[in-house]
Amino acid sequence: MRIRTLGNILLGISFLMAFELPSVSASPFANSLCTEQQSSTIPNDELWSAARQGDLAKVKSLLDQGIDVNAATAYGSTALCFAADRGHVEVVKLLLDRGANPNPRDTFYKMSALDWAQANGHFPVITAIYAAGGSGADDALLQAVGSKNIRLLEALLAANCVKPETLALAKRLATLIGHERTLETLNPVSAPELELPNATAEQLQRFTGTFATETGTIKLTAAVSENLLTIDLGSGTPAKTLQIADSEFLANANRIVFETDGDEIKSIQLTLGGQNHTLRRRDFSEFATPAPAVTETPPTVEEKTELPPFQPSPLDAAISSVNWPSFRGTGARGVADGQNPPIQWDVESNTNVLWKTAVPGLGNSCPTIWGDRLFVTSAVSDQANREVKIGNYGSVDSVEDDSVYDFIIYCLNKHSGEIIWQQKAHTAKPAVKRHSKSSHANPTVATDGKHLIAFFGSEGLFCYDLDGQLLWKKELGFLDSGWFLDAGYQWGFGSSPIIYRDRVIVQCDIQKGSFIAAYSLANGNELWRTDRDEIPTWPSPTVHEFGDLPMVITHGTRAARGYDARDGQQLWSLGSHSEIVVPTPFVAHDLIFIASGYAPIQPIVALRPNARGDLKLADDEQTTTVDGDSKEVEPSAKPEAIAWNTMRGGPYMPTPIAYGDYLYVCSNQGVLTCYRATTGEQIYRERIKVGGTAAFTASPLAADGHLYFTAEDGRTAVVRAGEKFHLAGINACNNKVLSTPAISENTFYLRTIDEIFAFRSQAAVKKDNE
Numbered sequence: 001m002r003i004r005t006l007g008n009i010l011l012g013i014s015f016l017m018a019f020e021l022p023s024v025s026a027s028p029f030a031n032s033l034c035t036e037q038q039s040s041t042i043p044n045d046e047l048w049s050a051a052r053q054g055d056l057a058k059v060k061s062l063l064d065q066g067i068d069v070n071a072a073t074a075y076g077s078t079a080l081c082f083a084a085d086r087g088h089v090e091v092v093k094l095l096l097d098r099g100a101n102p103n104p105r106d107t108f109y110k111m112s113a114l115d116w117a118q119a120n121g122h123f124p125v126i127t128a129i130y131a132a133g134g135s136g137a138d139d140a141l142l143q144a145v146g147s148k149n150i151r152l153l154e155a156l157l158a159a160n161c162v163k164p165e166t167l168a169l170a171k172r173l174a175t176l177i178g179h180e181r182t183l184e185t186l187n188p189v190s191a192p193e194l195e196l197p198n199a200t201a202e203q204l205q206r207f208t209g210t211f212a213t214e215t216g217t218i219k220l221t222a223a224v225s226e227n228l229l230t231i232d233l234g235s236g237t238p239a240k241t242l243q244i245a246d247s248e249f250l251a252n253a254n255r256i257v258f259e260t261d262g263d264e265i266k267s268i269q270l271t272l273g274g275q276n277h278t279l280r281r282r283d284f285s286e287f288a289t290p291a292p293a294v295t296e297t298p299p300t301v302e303e304k305t306e307l308p309p310f311q312p313s314p315l316d317a318a319i320s321s322v323n324w325p326s327f328r329g330t331g332a333r334g335v336a337d338g339q340n341p342p343i344q345w346d347v348e349s350n351t352n353v354l355w356k357t358a359v360p361g362l363g364n365s366c367p368t369i370w371g372d373r374l375f376v377t378s379a380v381s382d383q384a385n386r387e388v389k390i391g392n393y394g395s396v397d398s399v400e401d402d403s404v405y406d407f408i409i410y411c412l413n414k415h416s417g418e419i420i421w422q423q424k425a426h427t428a429k430p431a432v433k434r435h436s437k438s439s440h441a442n443p444t445v446a447t448d449g450k451h452l453i454a455f456f457g458s459e460g461l462f463c464y465d466l467d468g469q470l471l472w473k474k475e476l477g478f479l480d481s482g483w484f485l486d487a488g489y490q491w492g493f494g495s496s497p498i499i500y501r502d503r504v505i506v507q508c509d510i511q512k513g514s515f516i517a518a519y520s521l522a523n524g525n526e527l528w529r530t531d532r533d534e535i536p537t538w539p540s541p542t543v544h545e546f547g548d549l550p551m552v553i554t555h556g557t558r559a560a561r562g563y564d565a566r567d568g569q570q571l572w573s574l575g576s577h578s579e580i581v582v583p584t585p586f587v588a589h590d591l592i593f594i595a596s597g598y599a600p601i602q603p604i605v606a607l608r609p610n611a612r613g614d615l616k617l618a619d620d621e622q623t624t625t626v627d628g629d630s631k632e633v634e635p636s637a638k639p640e641a642i643a644w645n646t647m648r649g650g651p652y653m654p655t656p657i658a659y660g661d662y663l664y665v666c667s668n669q670g671v672l673t674c675y676r677a678t679t680g681e682q683i684y685r686e687r688i689k690v691g692g693t694a695a696f697t698a699s700p701l702a703a704d705g706h707l708y709f710t711a712e713d714g715r716t717a718v719v720r721a722g723e724k725f726h727l728a729g730i731n732a733c734n735n736k737v738l739s740t741p742a743i744s745e746n747t748f749y750l751r752t753i754d755e756i757f758a759f760r761s762q763a764a765v766k767k768d769n770e
Helices: 028-039 043-053 056-064 079-086 089-097 113-119 123-131 137-146 150-159 164-177 180-186 201-207 314-318 762-769
Strands: 209-212 219-225 228-232 239-245 248-251 254-261 264-272 275-281 353-358 368-370 373-380 405-413 419-428 451-455 461-465 470-474 498-500 503-508 515-520 526-531 542-546 549-554 560-564 570-575 586-588 591-595 604-607 613-616 623-626 629-632 642-646 657-659 662-666 671-676 682-687 701-703 706-710 716-720 727-731 742-744 747-751 755-760
Touching: 043 056, 043 079, 043 089, 056 089, 079 089, 079 113, 079 123, 089 123, 113 123, 123 150, 137 150, 137 164, 137 248, 137 254, 150 180, 164 180, 164 239, 201 219, 201 228, 209 264, 228 248, 368 742, 419 461, 419 470, 461 503, 498 542, 542 586, 604 662, 657 701, 701 742
Parallel strands: 570 613
Antiparallel strands: 209 219, 209 275, 219 228, 228 239, 239 248, 248 254, 254 264, 264 275, 353 755, 368 373, 373 405, 405 419, 451 461, 461 470, 498 503, 503 515, 515 526, 542 549, 549 560, 560 570, 586 591, 591 604, 604 642, 623 629, 657 662, 662 671, 671 682, 701 706, 706 716, 716 727, 742 747, 747 755
């Protein structure tokens, strides 16, 4: 698997999976959908798809038909970008021969075809693009020498595109570094003699000192050693520099230009990783901040005397129940006051473990509970690729797997863990691929105590009674959710269905043809359907009754939106959100909470339910990113509709939780920020130290004065609710968890990738047995 190291490509996800057109072995209805989609595909799409797949003959045929070789997606990506990213060198050469521009960058990541090829180590592609006029070859050669990247160096030399004076400079830099392989690679290359400045140690002294950017993000220390200027960028190992002009130096792969006013150094222009930065003389002490007090070994037993007693909220009690009917319980709130789950357990010592049941296959759907029954889904195949990679990483790749799966619903006794029944909803090769943090069974089932709705994305929507009898099923089409920049990377479908009175509501934000729809709970007939101008997203919808208005609340990249649940009419939209949206909206304190956290825009919004029409958020810097373009935005047309908002700090994966007077937001890295729910005042910001793999995908829960945060390695941190951060304990289950837990009747239910745990205190068990 190729792992991207680009700062913005942080796609570790649990609900995100990926799609591709199904083969003839897929289900019959998927094949018919595939044919329909292909028949309506525009020629540009066909070119991009053929370039992704490396289909040289198809690319040639399309170009012969007159398709524009430089046709670009909404984000500015071209067929050359797609072929370069995947290393299809023959396709790259054909595109270049037919006039492909080698240098455009996409509008979101600002990456060129060369950048994508280099990120993935496709060196023959790099050679081809530079040979065809790719820009930046001279700088790239110096960077290759400075970073001792022999394969990149060889690719650049093979392109025969670097200026002779740059080759001479590269040889001098290689000699200074003294790297044997680099010297061996460069020695056979002819280059002119080059005269460079030869300043004395005394002359170099004026360049010495400490320099930093305005915020101190980049710090640089310049000193003189052995008649050379050395540069330390914080690694502790100063790099020797090669002086190439009076005030210009090379330090490994970094170019440093000192801007002077007479003998005084005004600033430094530093080229670092292809990005330019301005640094000025600064004392590093001005950036020093006192280190926060950290408890390296968190307490396992809560010190209750240090904290005020927990005061339950009637608002939280009103939505708490023994039933957990859909994703994160009633209204996606995740609150279960009065259910008294344990705050301590341990699998290895069997402490507070009520039962454990293995679940075949792989699924990230969350437990749903009604009465004494618990429901989950799974995709099961004996030949499947079951790879699940946890942690904070940046892979966009799909998992390769051609297996045929059974899509199964399991019903368990919530008290014993016994599997009461299981029903196979469908058997097929999945219509789409998945991400390495995903499965083919991600949407959580919904129930009203009589009906059970299971959603498997492209594989269909299914309705059962609680005894497992199929009532109806419906095919919703080819639901392709994947990477917005490149539809060839498929991540899968993750939005869960919800039940509102007599209807099932689903939100389907996909690559083409996004929509939200309501279907009859009785027979599956479509009641209404509203098209959405959306790219792929993964939140679930929420329904909340505001007086006599039942409002469906959805989140999306282009807008969060409210609809009338009765007829699907849009009531309001709120723009300016992250390009990848996962957290589910919910209602608390008579406010609609909406959040998303894919950089650079990470908004948290508390919206009043009287919002109507088209609204926009005003960024702190008055700019936003829409479809990859940086644009100015106008303040909200109806600012009174927004109770409060911030454009920083929104969560990427976990849905925030409102509990008591506070809103708690947990980042993927486990940074917990507490806000006053009604005003947005920040109360505290602390890191949840769970040890192990400190990556969080599951959404938090709350019950009886405690918050539960489950990391991907199965450790659940229990935090005392309130205005003071207090870690009450950390509980391990020693398995991977990408699913949000559930709570019911003194029990905490945790689904790992292949089993379900029920944790219950010994006191509760003893009371059961009395």
